[in-house]
Amino acid sequence: MTEGGDDPVHNLVPVVVLDVSALDDLVELFDGDPQVARDFVGGYLGLIGPRQSRLQDAVRAEEPENAVVALLSLQNASAMVGAQQVAHRCGWLLEQVRELRWTVVRADLPRLTRDVGDAARALGEWDP
Secondary structure, X not given: OOOOOOOXXXXXXXXXXXXXXXXXXXXXXXXXXXXXXXXXXXXXXXXHHHHHHXXXXXXXXXXXXXXXXXXXXXXXXXXXXXXHXXXXXXHHHHHHHHOOOHHHHHHHHHHHHHHHHHHHHHHHHOOO
């Protein structure tokens, strides 16, 4: 909650879970080879857990530099595979970390976990 009583977490604009055009761009980037894009998505999915753990550790220890690195890693990788809701939430969390709003960040981590799960399910169903 902010001092004014607003809950900024709930003020996020809804964003699509998965932007398939980003995945189409990946296929095109790899000369139309869908297997390379599938492998890229598989790598993203395989690293979600470690990225989230790194973020949780940084938030628990209130280490802004490590939290920023973890969020930027997750945000950029998510944007590349079209996981727009995850990328959007990471951007919002970056703002909160930079303002040292640890209570807000901790409160929003379960939402990030939910968004990551939604993106992982959508990516698992993707068939180029």
